[in-house]
Amino acid sequence: MNADSTKSWQAVQAEVLRRIRDREWKPGELVPHEAELARELGCSRTTVNRALRAVAEDGLLERRRRAGTRVALHPVRKARLDIPVIRVEIENRGLAYSYSLISRAEELPPPAVRARLQSPPDHKMLHVLGLHLAAGRPYALEDRWIDPDAVPEAREADFSRISPNEWLxxxxxxxxGDIAFSAVEAGPDEAEALDCAPGAALFVTERTTWRGSRMLTTVQLLFAPRYRLHTRI
Amino acid sequence: MNADSTKSWQAVQAEVLRRIRDREWKPGELVPHEAELARELGCSRTTVNRALRAVAEDGLLERRRRAGTRVALHPVRKARLDIPVIRVEIENRGLAYSYSLISRAEELPPPAVRARLQSPPDHKMLHVLGLHLAAGRPYALEDRWIDPDAVPEAREADFSRISPNEWLxxxxxxxxGDIAFSAVEAGPDEAEALDCAPGAALFVTERTTWRGSRMLTTVQLLFAPRYRLHTRI
DNA sequence: CTTGCAAATATGTGTGCACTTAATAACGAA
DNA sequence: TTCGTTATTAAGTGCACACATATTTGCAAG
Known part of the structure; x- marks a missing residue:
């Protein structure tokens, strides 16, 4: 047990955070350089580096070579969002998951989707509509477009048992990938699928994924009312 | 210049990602241990460790001591969300920021807020309502409660020029902190403040912040319609 | 067959060192 | 003064080594 001469990088990180919190290091101010801190805290520069890097990743410090490390003036807090497969998300809440396919077709995407997938005007795409249910109640409506050229196996996939979300x-x-969150009013079809009032405010996530420069798929997930996406900072 | 015997940890990371992408390492499968990879790639274990750690942080690998490193079966992708001060967020879009205070009072919070801040039933709180504008148009409505016992300086703060958001x-x-995203329908007051139709779907973020175990403040940010929160993965 | 302890082992972390890279400052020439 | 060059400096990264810690495995005692 490293009585006290050895400080773990977490200990150094804690100390750094404390100094920022207690305004010992003021916002915008340059902090001592790594070697100096290492000497002061009685550990190696590597350890200090690890700690400072971690704090910088959370947005509380800004580091630039040669310029040194300074306390962020406008701390852009970095939240981490977990994006699990919907089935897992539901099961993690202890609810029974089920899924039902609404429709599946190869058709011309609307302009908005075409723009997102950067596809030529007359290129047909695989369009899958499915509903995710938690404990038998509508949870999220998945409206997905897949480029069958980029993902040929999708043509053979059986989306009646497994959702495109999970299959992909x-x-x-x-x-x-690229994710956007927003809010929309439920249209008539959506209201029916999600069993809510038309015009209800729905939380939406839109994701577009690619591999290399090839667009693969884009999806709109409409969540039933009262859905909350939650995270800690 | 380290011609090729030395691989940077980014290079190792890229190679690891390639092997996962190309299914050389299949989902759920155990990957070679660090020392083995180091030997194979001609670099030190430290470097391999750095790379694997980075990939694991993105959720594509799962690592456990002694058990080894395996490819995630259900990759829970980790997105990083930047939460800047609203003024900065608006200015980053190249728009002129302005802010106007709507009301400020010390009053009893509604039950929902009391629950979030874990405050006693008859404890008055500082309640600040303000509007953030981008290019002169409503951008977000800030509805904030501050515990004046936890943040005594807030009583003196001038929230007519600087928003609570930034002041804090x-x-x-x-x-x-704790962040939740959801969608709500605009009420009459909110619709007027945000200059939108009543019932319009609004994107909401709710944040509660504490220090230690002391709750400091909770805020509801109602964004004008068409707001999108955006990130990459 | 179960339980408990010890050995083996993969990752986690720390140290000291060396070298690289980027940003700034200092300097000198046009 | 202004521009470009060079020196300096702090962070970034890599390596070899050692020890810490968690977890599995296997063996032995009950």
């Missing part, structure tokens, strides 16, 4: 995670190697 | 970031040492 399992079968398509991940790539980059 | 500048004056109150950060602490833990």
């Amino acid at each position: 995670v399992l079968n398509v190697p991940f790539g980059g | 970031v500048l004056n109150v040492p950060f602490g833990g």
Whole structure:
């Protein structure tokens, strides 16, 4: 047990956070450089580096080579959002998950989708509509478009038992992605599927994923009213 | 210049990601241990560790001591959300920011707020309502409650020129926090403040911040219609 | 067959060192 | 004065080594 000469990087991090909190290091101010801190805290520079890097990743410090490390003036807090597969999300709440396919077709996407997927005007896409249910009640409506050229196996996939959401995670190697959250009013169809009043405010997440520069799929997830996306900072 | 015997941890990370993408390492599968990878890739274990740790932080690998490192079966993607001060958020979009105070009072919070702040039934709180504007148009309505016992300086603060949002970031040492995103229908007052139709779907973020175990403040931010919170994965 | 303890092992972390890279400052020439 | 070059400096990264810690495995005692 490293009585006291050894400080773990977490201990250093805690000390750094304390100094920021207690305004020992003021916002915008330059903090001692790594070597200096290492000497002062009785640990190696590597350890100090690890700690400072972690704090900087949370947005409380800003680091630039040569310029040194300074306390962030406008701390842009970095929250981490977990984006699980919907089935897992529901099961984690201890609810029974089920899923039902509403429709599946190969058709021309609307302009908005075409723009997101950067596809040529007359390129047909796989369009899958499905409903995720938690404990038998509508949870989220999945409105997905898949580029069958980029994901040929999708043509064979059976989306009646497994949602595109989960099928894609399992079968398509991940790539980059883009997520947006917003709110929309429920249209008549959506209201019926989600069993809510038309015009109700729905939480929406829209995701577009690609691999390399190839767009793969875009999805709109409409959550039933009272859904909350939750995280800690 | 380290021609090729030295691999940077980013290079190792890229190689690891490639192997996961190309299914050389299949989901759920155990990957070679650090020392083995180090030998294979011709770098030190430290470097491999750095790379694997980074990938694990993104949720694509799961690591446990002794048990080894395995490819995540249900990759829970970790998105990072930046939560800037609203003024900065607006200015970053190249728009002119302004702010106007709507009301400020010390009063009894409604039950929902009391629950969030875990305050006793008859404890009065500082209640500040303000509107953030971008290019002169309503952007977000800030409905904030501050515990004046936990943040005594707030009583003296001038929230007519600087929003509580920004004042708190500048004056109150950060602490833990809790963020939730959802959607609500605009009520009559909110519709008027945000210059939208009553019943319009609004994107909401609710934040509660504390220091230690002391609740400091809770805020509801109602964004004008068409607001989108956006991030990459 | 179960329980408990010890050995083995993979990751986690710390240290000291060296070298690289980027940003600034200092300096000198046009 | 202004521009470009060079020196300096602090962070970024890599390596070899050692020890810490968690977890599994296997063996032995009950």
